[in-house]
Amino acid sequence: MILISVAGGFVAGTLLFDNTSLAAVMAACMFPAPYLYLTVRSSTAAREEIEGLENTMSIITNAYAGNNDIIKAVETYVEEKNRYIPEHLRIPTPFDEFVSEIRFINPNVEHGLYRLAAKVKNRYFTEWVKTLILCHHDRRLKFALFPIIKAMNDAKSMQIESDSMMVKVWRDYLMTAGLMFSVIPMMRFSNAEWFSLLTKTAIGKFLIILMLLTALATAFYVMKATKPSNR
Secondary structure (H helix, E strand, C coil): CHHHHHHHHHHHHHHHHCCHHHHHHHHHHCCCHHHHHHHHHHHHHHHHHHHHHHHHHHHHHHHHHHHCCHHHHHHHHHHHHHCCCCHHHCCCCHHHHHHHHHHHHCCCHHHHHHHHHHHCCCHHHHHHHHHHHHHHHCHHHHHHHHHHHHHHHHHHHHHHHHHHHHHHHHHHHHHHHHHHHHHHHHHHHHCHHHHHHHHHCHHHHHHHHHHHHHHHHHHHHHHHHCCCCCC
16 A cells, blocks of 8 residues: 555656656655555444444343343354354354353353453443443343443444544545645646746745645644544
């Protein structure tokens, strides 16, 4: 991705400025483009991961509310998850490992739950597992699991709204940057003398480099302002 970004920046700079040195500067400015892209995309990936985790917690909670057995509740989820997946394509999850550990290695449920909480980095999940541990000692507390899932769902809904705002901010930023640089090719066709002064003289090159560096700096500023919140 870095090679494609740098090469694309050089080609675009050559076509835009008709100057090798300015094209090289533009290629250098495109170097962090994959990092910016993956940072923005990570928000979507994190949200999908949280949605899957919330669904898992909901299935296990409902099963536990019905059978009062933590192990069987987790097994219900594992069986449901693997039902339509061929055995050779199944990917072990922390919940599969929890069941295997309890059944074949260490039957201590509380110890297994602590290990399960350590494998999934999510504060709602950690609170949910701690409540499960309390339920292991007192089953009457099982209904305290549902408010945790609801709170997680509310936080997810707020994050979806935040991600939508982030997309709008990036869209506006890219449109602004595009309009800023579109002046150069327009000048090339409307006033060749001005275009030559902008791309051939030292002061013109300095202004273009300043534009490129400003676009790069503001891209990092937008990324910082729209950085996904910690889950």
